[in-house]
Amino acid sequence: MVPASRQWVLMFAIAAISVLPILWMAMGSLRPRQELFQYISLEWHLFVPVKWTLQNYAAIFVQTSKPLGLYIKNTLLVAVTVTALSLWFNSMAAFSFAKLQFRFRKIILPLFMSALVIPGEVTMVPTYLLVHQLGWVDSYTALIVPSVISVFSVFMLIQFFAEIPRELLEAGRIDGASWFGIYSRIAIPSSVPAMITLGLITFLGQWDSYLWPLVVINDETKQMLQVAIATFSNLQNTEWGQILAADTVCSVPIIILFLVLQKYYVQSIVSSGIKG
Known part of the structure; x- marks a missing residue:
């Protein structure tokens, strides 16, 4: 059994290792160019x-x-x-797979889940060809529609919905509720921590998205944040101060969002829905 004092020291050391790079990034964004690597x-x-x-911040917002x-507005919208x-x-x-009985369910679910082992880069080319055929290249639709359905998200929520007692759903059916009513009034309120956690993961994934926007967006006015930050670096000159300032700015919303919703995130990890 590790003493409490040692646990605090260990947690402080882990926190310091995690925070120091962020601190260096934030402080580096407040340095002039000649001092950055001095x-x-x-x-x-x-x-x-x-x-x-504050010249680095002025440069990234004024130019x-x-x-x-x-770019922040575009990324936030998407x-x-x-x-x-x-x-x-x-x-x-996820609710359908977890609680409804329908034909070929035992075949469809494993086939659907097998997509978890397929890297996103493998499907990028056929997805781009489909998006191009639909005329969505250089549009927000190309950024939004292919990213909506996620096998991981369905898999994660199935675990939570599966823990909802069947008796609770049957009670709703006896009261005359439709399956959609049971989903919206019983299943979703019972899985709030999971929904918030999944929302955080999804939002973070889109906020940090780089490769797909780089492929489908050529119009600078519709470009995403991470691709825009990468343009501060080129073969002739790399504006490290501006990169650090832009990284600091785009990190702030994520940090605030996590601090506000962290209790739900922790709750979703230590539990898996309702215990019957």
Whole structure:
């Protein structure tokens, strides 16, 4: 049994290892270009700038060629839309697989779940060809529609819906509720931690999306945040201060979102739906 004091020391050490790179990134965004790599040894100035400046933040928001505010708006639009639609469609699919009996269910479910072992890069080319045939290239539709359905999301929610007591659903049926009514009034409220956790994972995945937007979006006015940040680096010049400033800005919403919803995230890990 590890003493409580040692547990606190271990947790503090793990937290420090996790936080220090984020601190260096945030402090580096406040340094002038010539100072950014001047201090590389483990000392005070490695994390605290000698000369403080907001020039990096001014540059990423003011320049008209790469308006970071526009990229944040695009990413927020796509991430929120994908998260909302993903929770809706994937939860309905998971509820159907977990609680409804229908023909060929025992065949369809394993085939559907087998897609978990297929890397996304394998399906990227056929997905792009389909998107191109539909005329969706260079549109928000190309970013949203292919990302809505997720096998992992369905698999995760099946575990939670499967734990809902069958008697609770039968009581709803006796009261005259439809299956959709049971899904919306019983299953979803009973799985709030799982839904919030899945929402966080989905939102984060879209917020950090890089490869797919790089492939399907050529219009700079519709580009996503991570692709835009990558353009600060090129063969001639790399604006590391602006990259750190942009990374800091795009990290803030995720950190705030996690801090607000972390209790639901933890709850979904330590439990798996309702215990009968």
